[in-house]
Every structure is written in C-alpha cells, then in structure tokens.
Amino acid sequence: MGSAASRVSPNKPKYKTSKNADKPARGIQVFIGPYIHSLSWTEPLVVQPNGVIGVKDGKIVIVDTAENLDTLKASHSFGDSDIIKLQEGEFLMPGLIDTHIHAPQYPNVGIGLDLPLLEWLDKYTFPLEAKYKDPKFAELVYRKVVEKTINNGTTTASYFTTIHTSSSEVMADMVEAYGQRALVGKVCMDCYSPDYYVETTEESLSGTTEFVKKILDRKNPLVLPTITPRFALTCSEDLLKGLGAIAKEHDVHIQTHLDESIPEIERAMELFPQYKNYADIYGGTGLLSSKAIMAHCVHITDEELEILKENNTSISHCPTSNNSLLSGHCPVKKLRNAGVKVGLGTDVAGGYTPSILEEMRHAIMTAKTLSIEGRESEPLTFREALYLATLGGAEALAMEQEIGNFQVGKSFDALVIGLEHELSPIDLFPESDINVLVEKFIMLGDDRNIVKVFVNGQLVKSY
Numbered sequence: 001m002g003s004a005a006s007r008v009s010p011n012k013p014k015y016k017t018s019k020n021a022d023k024p025a026r027g028i029q030v031f032i033g034p035y036i037h038s039l040s041w042t043e044p045l046v047v048q049p050n051g052v053i054g055v056k057d058g059k060i061v062i063v064d065t066a067e068n069l070d071t072l073k074a075s076h077s078f079g080d081s082d083i084i085k086l087q088e089g090e091f092l093m094p095g096l097i098d099t100h101i102h103a104p105q106y107p108n109v110g111i112g113l114d115l116p117l118l119e120w121l122d123k124y125t126f127p128l129e130a131k132y133k134d135p136k137f138a139e140l141v142y143r144k145v146v147e148k149t150i151n152n153g154t155t156t157a158s159y160f161t162t163i164h165t166s167s168s169e170v171m172a173d174m175v176e177a178y179g180q181r182a183l184v185g186k187v188c189m190d191c192y193s194p195d196y197y198v199e200t201t202e203e204s205l206s207g208t209t210e211f212v213k214k215i216l217d218r219k220n221p222l223v224l225p226t227i228t229p230r231f232a233l234t235c236s237e238d239l240l241k242g243l244g245a246i247a248k249e250h251d252v253h254i255q256t257h258l259d260e261s262i263p264e265i266e267r268a269m270e271l272f273p274q275y276k277n278y279a280d281i282y283g284g285t286g287l288l289s290s291k292a293i294m295a296h297c298v299h300i301t302d303e304e305l306e307i308l309k310e311n312n313t314s315i316s317h318c319p320t321s322n323n324s325l326l327s328g329h330c331p332v333k334k335l336r337n338a339g340v341k342v343g344l345g346t347d348v349a350g351g352y353t354p355s356i357l358e359e360m361r362h363a364i365m366t367a368k369t370l371s372i373e374g375r376e377s378e379p380l381t382f383r384e385a386l387y388l389a390t391l392g393g394a395e396a397l398a399m400e401q402e403i404g405n406f407q408v409g410k411s412f413d414a415l416v417i418g419l420e421h422e423l424s425p426i427d428l429f430p431e432s433d434i435n436v437l438v439e440k441f442i443m444l445g446d447d448r449n450i451v452k453v454f455v456n457g458q459l460v461k462s463y
C-alpha cells in the first residue's frame, strides 16, 4: 500500500479478487511453470518450459529449473506450501513497461484522431488538460487510468500529467495507492500555449521544484518524479535551462517529445534558430542525460541520433500514436541497432490504446511496412517486440538494474499469462507448446489473458 502521504485509496476493481491483493507476500513464494524473458536486444528470447522462480520481500531470489527443485528446497528453506504451480496454458513473463503515457488525456482515448499533432493539441488536448485545475476531476480520471493500465499488465509507466502541481500529486497518490511503479511528471509550458492553459516561467519552475521535493520526500522507491517540459514549442529557453538545472540538482528523470512530426520540427527550429537541430535544443539546455526519455523520434536525423548516443539518452517508440496522428513511421529497429536505448509507449491519447501489448503489435506492423518500403533492413520479430516492451523499456527508463527481466536481485514485476481459462479470446489446438502460447499471446492476447499482475512482489491484479 502507499505511504502515509497517499490521500486516495484503491477501489476494489472487479478483477481484484485475491483477499491478500494489497499485502506483500510474507516469506518466500516459489512459482513453478514456464517462464519467458529477454536477456538483451541481441540475445534470443529465453523460453523455459520448466522453470522455478522464487520471490522474497518483493525480490527475485531464485531463477532455476524444476529438475533442481529438491536442492532448491533445501538451500532456500521452502516447502510445498510455499509453491505456486502455474496451471495448464499459463506462463510467467516480466511486467510491461509503458515509457510514455499522458494520464490526463485518458478521457479522449479512442476519439478525436482526425487531425495531425499540432492541430490535435489545440482542438482536443489542451482544452481537456486545462480541466485538471480541479483535483477532483484529476482523481476521477487518474483512478481509471491506473486501474486500466494495471489491468493491461503495465507494471511500470512514465506518466505526463498537466501543468497543475496539486493534481499531479493526485496522480502520484493514485499510483502509490494501487501499487504501480511509476515516474510522474508535472508538465511545463510557459509560452506559445493557449491563454487558458499556460503558466509563467517562474510558476513552472517553482511548481516543478515543489513537486519533485514532495515526491522524493515520500521515499517510496516505486514512485519517482520526472522533469517534464512538454516540448520545445511550448517552453522558453529560460524554462528549458531552469528545468535542466532542477533535473541535475536532484538527479531525476526527464521526459519530453522530440522529432514527432515535420511541422513540429520546423516550428522548433523557427523558435530556436541558435541551436543546430531539435535534439541540440534539449542538449544545449541540459535536458539530455542517461535518465532522459525522448518520445517519438520519428524523423530523427543521424546527427541527432549521435547526440542522443553521446548523452546515453533513450527513445520511447509510440507506433500507434505515430499512425493515429499521421506523424510518420519510426524506424525502430534501425534506432535500436544504432545503439540507442528504446522502449515502447502507448502515448495515450495520441495512441488510442492503453495496452503495451497492442503497442507491440503496432511496432511489428510498422516495421513490416518500413521493410517493404526498404526503410528498415528487416522486420521486427515478436521476440524483439517483447524485448522492447520489457527489458528495453527498463533500459530506456534507466531502471534495468531493478526491473525488465527475471534475474536474481531484481524486483519481481511480473505477469501470469493464461491462455486456457474460460475468458481467453484465443483458441488453442493440440500440441501447442510454450512457444506457440507466447506467440499467440503477443499477436492475439488481451487483458483477459493477463491473469495476475505483480509489482515488487505485490499482487496488484488477480482474476
């Protein structure tokens, strides 16, 4: 459960049936059954049909195979009552990581996708975000966002909120209350924005400092603040530099948008002609670091890619949004092969789905389109998409020491996937082995197949 600072408590969503869903498991829990995970971008997906994963105090303490069970029982002092045997058609996988999502835009998810980015922001997005002046409205929406993303298997999310400091705190309360791991960023915009939705440079900087301090003071390792200039088009140079300084002072994450659409890039360069390219605007103002995540990068140039690499800055690939807002097709495989860290983002509500699983499919289809056109050398495999959604996301958020796969010492952020229970939308046929289950889940699955969700060993969803 959240710390004393939390001012909200979780609803009991209908899928949360475990009596102990709110309490961390005491003692060791040992899962026996198939598991899958990625070890790196270049290594093949590990598919272990006969696995053993032990968890204690939220951390992974055993990753082994069932043939060693007796030895493990002795060495880790556990008995049959500590064992959870996966059922037929189930397997374990690491939790999904959404590296870019706008929580306040959730009421617009699935609607208003008839305009390109800049017009879409003016017509649909800014009027909605302005409503979060009212923290009660924020509470209503943010509760639904957190419930929905957890239901879809998102164990970690990097959230944008709005310019309002107090409703941004409501978002932090909400993720704390539900036990999701999250980065939360108060959005900053001090110019070229509508007069009903803008702050002064001073307000933006002081609001950000206040927000960062309050979140860090909670000392909840699952919920961290992130510095969030919306993008260069709505921020003055003074604001960008001030935010860069705050990020450095507190050693916190940074998130923003980069090279999403051609008109956006042109406007950025009109506003900041003193910089050599769009990435350089962020680099020159102290906003590129190993904890910075640039969303989109659809039209990134080789020169800009080098800037990201020099700063060890990562990219959030948001293929659904890039199609929906007519921004373009991002060559994700080329970017990842160039050595830049890449994760997946839903970019709700530019992206019409809060599901990273769907984002994997869109990433696969986008890469196929690009390889047909000769802009990617080869398509993205479902195994590579799975890497981007898990370990890739963890690397992009500079959290790979903590999450992203099953390694002893990491937190147990995990999903139990089930393909054979009555709600499953997937038909299976004889001789469907674990490899078939995994591929079917990635191409056809949905939240009904996500039977259990754990964050830091705590059960946060259970059918």
Ligand SMILES: O=c1[nH]c(=O)c2nc[nH]c2[nH]1
Pocket (backbone or CB within 6 Å): 102, 117, 121, 125, 230, 231, 257, 260, 321, 347, 350
């Ligand atoms: O997809 C996007 N969603 C947004 O809210 C946004 N703001 C700036 N650039 C943006 N891109």
